[in-house]
Amino acid sequence: MSSKKIITLILILFLMLNISSISFAQSIDELKQNINNHGDKIKKLEEEIKVYEKEIEIVGGQAKTLQSAVQVLDINQKKIGTEIKKTETNIQKTSLTIDSLGGEIGNIEQKISSNEEAIAKILNNMRQSDEETLIESFLINKSLADVFDQYESVTQFQKKVRDQSKELALYKNELSDKKIITEKEKNKLISFKSNLGDQNKILEINKKEKSNLLTTTKNKEEEYKKILAERQAEKERFEKELFEYESQLKKAIDPKSYPSSGKGIFSPPLDNIYITQYFGKTVDAKRLYSSGTHNGIDFRASRGTPIKAVLDGIVKGFGNTDEQKGCYSYGKWILIDHPNGLSTLYAHLDLIKVSAGQTIKTGEVIGYSGQTGYSTGPHLHLTVYASQGIIGIQKYSSSINCKNVSIPIADVKAYLDPMIYFKF
Structure with missing residues (x-):
């Protein structure tokens, strides 16, 4: 196998490992920016909830009158409504995180597949090259210098294959970690959706209580x-x-x-x-x-x-x-x-x-x-x-x-x- 062919195979390996990840990286970056935007929105909603909590504390500490009771229920309505918005935003953020992780997992899996495929292809060509004797190589290349260049290229590529094999192991570990994180995010998503259902029920309880209060007291x-x-x-x-x-x-x-x-x-x-x-x-x-x-x-x-x-x-x-x-x-x-x-x-x-x-x-x-x-x-x-x-x-x-x-x-x-x- 000629030095040019080995160099060509090295370039193929790099292209297989890197070009396919560019489009993934762009879409993942967009998802992460969207996730950060949702995180900022959640922080603002949390601040709004704190304001309502303080209002409830102040009004609740006042004399027990019908007006203050209705006022507390009204503030509670706003607070719960904001908590619902926060939970909905958490659901969106978590869904985006899962999508982002899915993209990263797909990227890693493609790198692993390309890495394994490229290494296998090069090793196969190297095996064929190894079967050539020194005399056969000399007869094919017509130059002793070309023969030594070929063997030096093979030695360099063997090192590259070893390095890529180590990188392959790191990819596989990263893939395992990403899958674990994804499962945790999926569980969070289930929890948020359950919370959303609960919060909507509590919102209805609050509405009903206000209605009953005004009815029984005749305002x-x-x-x-x-x-x-x-x-x-x-x-x-x-x-x-x-x-x-x-x-x-x-x-x-x-x-x-x-x-x-x-x-x-x-x-x-x-x-x-x-x-x-x-x-x-x-x-x-x-x-x-x-x-x-x-x-x-x-x-x-x-x-x-x-x-x-x-x-x-x-x-x-x-x-x-x-x-x-x-x-x-x-x-x-x-x-x-x-x-x-x-x-x-x-x-x-x-x-x-x-x-x-x-x-x-x-x-x-x-x-x-x-x-x-x-x-x-x-x-x-x-x-x-x-x-x-x-x-x-x-x-x-x-x-x-x-x-x-x-x-x-x-x-x-x-x-x-x-x-x-x-x-x-």
Whole structure:
């Protein structure tokens, strides 16, 4: 094989490996620019959501009037609408990322294919060249210098083939990495699409609540005050009934069956933590609860905020006290049993995302915050129990207004201060 032929084959190798990637690179660059543009849009939407969150906090902290209640619902409507836009943009951005990765994968696969094909072709020609003896080469080339040039070219190309083989291995590793990233992006896309469905449901809940509020109050402040007072009275009545009943329960609880304390055992149930009401006999508890004690902690959480499991566990059950008219309690709630002897209750949710018996991982979204049950505004109520002290999820048949709904019933000694298990 002549030196010219070897050089020609080298050029073919370079062309096969590089020319085909030019058009791919151009389209991928365009996709990446589009992805960056979507990222900028998401940042702007996040800033807009923060503004709405602040407005809800300010208005929610004002005196409870019909006007302020409607105003909070209106701001929530705008906030959720913006969150929907953010999720839609995330879906578009993730889809573009998947397309970009697909282009990169196609590019790498083509490089691998061209690389393998070119190397195979050159090696085949080199094999044929190797079969020529020195005398045969001399007779063909008519010059000893040409013979040595040919063998020097072959030696150089052997080095090039070795280098390309190493590069081929790198391409294959890169291909594997890109495929893993693509699968992660596809899972993100599924999650975003699920979130979008949830957010649209919450938007409808908010609209319906505003409509019901204006209908029941007849858009009159005095009617609103009257309804608030009635609900407060019903809520206090049920709390008193439940506290008296649970105080009579005598359930044996082994103190060694659960951790007595441990900062950091629980992961935060929300991305942003702000506690509005602590556990136990606080000043607010004496004012707000007939028992004089608060059986959990309350977190500020505007409507539609994702609620996360604080620890691995299994969903023991869920329910909705609003199913019985006049029962003002937890609203939509979830109870999770954890493997360390603790159980957690999440209440006043707008949307429940789990089913009984489902295995849950720490940080997994189990629902969305709201203001179902008795609630003066959207928030998350979290109760922590010593699991042994829970009698079960059952109806409290002696109740006046809540006899037809099921809730967790526990010995009062089972209620624990959640703060001893959190790091914040």
